[in-house]
Amino acid sequence: MAGNFYTVQCPDCDNEQIVFGKAATEVACAVCGATLARPTGGDAEFEGEVTDTVERRSASSVQSDDSVEAR
Numbered sequence: 001m002a003g004n005f006y007t008v009q010c011p012d013c014d015n016e017q018i019v020f021g022k023a024a025t026e027v028a029c030a031v032c033g034a035t036l037a038r039p040t041g042g043d044a045e046f047e048g049e050v051t052d053t054v055e056r057r058s059a060s061s062v063q064s065d066d067s068v069e070a071r
């Protein structure tokens with residue numbers, strides 16, 4: 001529930017970057033420097049399009065079927 005990461009697509013250069021869902025500071029695009037997320041005190045507000053959600057425990061191996069629990 002808490003602590004998910006999101007893949008956010010930069011609105012300026014289409015770079016996809018993984019952003020922590022509760023980012024406490026502004027997150028800038030690593031390629032062009034555009035702001036991708038702003039802190040709100042809770043969940044960050046994303047400037048770009050969220051193209052994927054990455055659960056914390058599987059952050060290193062993204063699975064398309066998130067309804068199946070890994071064993």
Ligand SMILES: [Zn+2]
Binds near residue numbers: 013
């Ligand atoms: Zn960018």
